[in-house]
């Protein structure tokens with residue numbers, strides 16, 4: 001088990017959603033149903049256990065092949081969050097990462113600081129809410145991450161949050177990479193994925209509304225790119 005500095009030493013019970021002291025509540029929206037809002041000595045956090053999606057989930061839902069400590073999913077995500085935070089990019093502060101090794105496989109979990117009073121871009125689109133300023137800011141935010149060399153592993157509308165001050169945040173960095181320099185092709189692939197997600201979660205809304213969301217995001221992205 002690995003702890004972040006400046007925190008009380010992480011305890012095994014922090015990672016157990018059944019610990020009564022955590023008062024864990026499942027996160028309702030998006031995701032794979034293995035994230036909880038928790039409260040502990042570290043403050044308000046989100047506990048997430050790593051789970052597979054896709055075809056591999058049939059083999060095992062939560063076991064990964066052991067390849068050394070630095071390859072552990074939760075450790076990699078913790079380090080990536082630290083690096084992004086150090087670059088003053090809007091990511092939640094990582095709190096602690098854990099893993100449980102069992103021979104050739106392991107399970108893993110992470111705790112990150114909760115962004116208070118946040119809602120997802122997905123929830124806005126599902127409800128048809130108007131947030132042009134927020135969408136523009138989200139586009140600009142993504143451009144900043146791309147300029148820093150980030151390749152997000154799952155850029156979708158559930159992984160963009162807005163806080164109470166309407167400031168956008170990026171979350172969920174499993175399978176993400178921080179490259180030494182930006183890459184236009186990778187960035188474009190990231191954005192196309194987000195646009196597909198916008199159309200999917202906003203499927204009940206009018207095409208003009210959805211196009212406006214996409215155009216506004218693109219505008220924010222482009223303007224930020226020109227400023228950089």
Ligand SMILES: Nc1ncnc2c1ncn2[C@@H]1O[C@H](COP(=O)(O)OP(=O)(O)O)[C@@H](O)[C@H]1O
Nearest residue numbers: 027030031032035046092113114115118158172
């Ligand atoms: N730091 C955070 N603050 C507030 N809400 C969060 C935070 N991290 C995650 N969430 C909420 O939990 C959901 C699932 O978390 P996420 O990290 O995306 O995991 P996954 O998609 O793998 O389940 C998000 O879509 C968001 O609604």
Ligand SMILES: [Mg+2]
Nearest residue numbers: 031158159172
């Ligand atoms: Mg997610």
